[in-house]
Amino acid sequence: MDDTERLAAYDAFAADARAELARTDERMSELRAAGKVKTATYRQLFAARLTLKEIDRRLVEHGL
Template identity: 75%
Template sequence: MTDQERLAAFEAFADDMRAELADINARMEELRAQNKVKTATYRQLFAARITLKDIDRRLSDHGL
């Protein structure tokens, strides 16, 4: 794999991860609007959001 292919793969990963983060935020907002913030689904989404935010921060720190 060339350096350009590796960079393209990392950029694709970053785009996919950010899209998933946006989807999770939207789903959490829907649950919040329904006052379902104590549900297992909301808590699972919350945990996933924290993980994805950390990955996003790390990618941003490296210019991706």
């Protein structure tokens, strides 16, 4: 894999992570609106969102 392919792979990873973060935020908003913030699903999404936000922060930090 050359540098161009590696950069494309990193860009694809960044886009996927950000899309997943947006879907997670949307699903959490739906659950919050339904008053289901104490459910296991909401808590799992909360943990996933923390991880995705950290990934996004690191990608931004590295210019991706």
